[in-house]
Amino acid sequence: MEQKDNCKSDSCGDHHSHQEHQPGPMDDPEEQAHFKSVVSAFFNYSVDAVRDVARMERDFSKIDPKYLKYLPADFRKSRLEKLKKAIVTNQQVLNLIVSDYQQLFEYDKLPNGMVALKPMFIKPTDIIKMRSTLKSFLRDWSSEGKREREMCYGPIIKEINEYFPVPVDPSTGERKSVLHPGSGLGRLVFDLALQGYKSQGNEFAYFMLLTSNFILNVTQSKDQYEVYPFIHHFSNLKTEDQAFLKVKFPDVCPNEAMTIDKEYDFSMVAGEFVEVYSKQEAQWDCVVTCFFLDTAHNVIEYIECIHKILKKGGLWVNIGPLLYHYAEQPNEIQLELSWEDIEKIIPQFGFEFRKKYWTDCVYTNDSQSMMQMTYNCIFFSAVKQ
């Protein structure tokens, strides 16, 4: 996979492409500090996780032993040991993802030749994002996430295949181009590239960018690595084993699937969607938004940009709820529109709806949990007139 435009290969750790240095977000000192804070959340994962284990140990020790005797004799020891082991496994994967950036941090050389990073403070919101990233492995790149992907990506792929049945023109070699802003760990971008489309992902979050780069460019074989995505919550478990679900990834290895004898057009671009794309007028055959519209401060600006960058006759495909990301952040602007409002705005920009229906999706879901969050999503496709 190629990593380009606003994402310097230096900063995003791409090992497959070497472009010229273009001015990008990483030239901004504030952006560099932000990038470093995200990388530190990767390195510090186990420190924050072990703090939670210590709390659990403390709680066990504060409960009157007369109650604990109702549990199996090895209950406490067994849970804590499994937990610590799982944290180590997760940390090993996270270390690999950010291994290129260790030199950004102060560290001590230990007598055994290992290095120990100096303690860092990780923002609570970044700890949450780090743990969500672990669940995204399940969603995008594990066999356990298959049902979830079929619910979300299935209808999108079906619609694109129906509207653009020929990904590559056999005479000219020209490919239908699909842009997928908010591409997360990049599975849908990959699946579309594999079908022959010119497929580009765009992502704003370094947590996702670093991780997708690892999966797309570094992994070498199917099920090469494993993570424990659900060890951070012990609520709503039918069985304790649910918390220790081990997920292997990738279920399909991009480096194996994209054989050398065939060409693909597959790329990933870092940066905020409107900033990166608003000048690419009429350049795309298709834009895909999946759980993305609600990441906008102003969803109308997203609609404007999507309309602008599509070619005439181009297709916009959307699936998702409207869980506005900045709604709970008092210092951020958030325009919160209902679907009814958005549905009336889209045609005003010059779109004509092709399909439109409600469909249920889940997101990084533990299908065994006693708490099931289901998004009744709006699916639509719309053609630029």
Place this chain on the structure above:
Amino acid sequence: MEQKDNCKSDSCGDHHSHQEHQPGPMDDPEEQAHFKSVVSAFFNYSVDAVRDVARMERDFSKIDPKYLKYLPADFRKSRLEKLKKAIVTNQQVLNLIVSDYQQLFEYDKLPNGMVALKPMFIKPTDIIKMRSTLKSFLRDWSSEGKREREMCYGPIIKEINEYFPVPVDPSTGERKSVLHPGSGLGRLVFDLALQGYKSQGNEFAYFMLLTSNFILNVTQSKDQYEVYPFIHHFSNLKTEDQAFLKVKFPDVCPNEAMTIDKEYDFSMVAGEFVEVYSKQEAQWDCVVTCFFLDTAHNVIEYIECIHKILKKGGLWVNIGPLLYHYAEQPNEIQLELSWEDIEKIIPQFGFEFRKKYWTDCVYTNDSQSMMQMTYNCIFFSAVKQ
């Protein structure tokens, strides 16, 4: 409804019973301060809510007007006006609930004879609880909550009716006694009392106690009052009208339903379940726990207490998930057990399961929302051997 034991009539505002003063939680200065802080959240509701409206106004004003022209001309004005009107309606109801406690606070007399309370700081967690309380009106006392109650209370009532088909012994007049800790706004306690059972609710949260007292003792007719429970979130709306759903309550007025010519045994007790009941050995025919087990610091202590207070042959009926309430509070003890663990503990105390199955429930749910939280609950009944 009678309000008794640990709940002084002074503190809980019961207008129907006048017991002797017994030592209770309200003799503790810390408890008094806590009670006062909850009451202040009622009085201050609109101040906190209007702050959110001001944010929405600010956000509208910061968005480039070229985007807002895609919305109906009166969109902004209409939404903000509806919102302010709904907040006033909610505040009127909340004022009635705590009207007895105005003298706890400093206030200014205005020239028009009205009073204005001095500004207060409300903890963010209390603002959230205040808004959740509004949604509980829907769950327990509105016709809109009927489906939700059928899912949660339906299986419980069915099981109690099956196990105790005769609520009142026709010869002795003795009633089968049902205790419902975590009774919230008291609908299930009321429904069981109406059937003739000796029905007692127990609740720890002043938000619930104050509000249930109002509904059970103060309301005089069906659909007498109205609230807007969903005005605090504009995410995941299919139509904006969803946010402005107006809910009338009570759908059944306790004062009307419990006719004077018939006797009932219906009471509510304030306080923490184990503290209040652990000495009432073998006094209850039935204990009902509904979305309650996970409120325990130590669920095994709850099981022990439930077993102790039941008569031999008495029935425990439970429905709920295991969303442990103290799991996210680092300074609180929280034992988090899976259902598999709990299922093995219950028989060790001397219970025999009678029924046991999984069933879906929702909790203060907007059935139209694009985000649907469903709890796959464990329902069980168990008999004390």
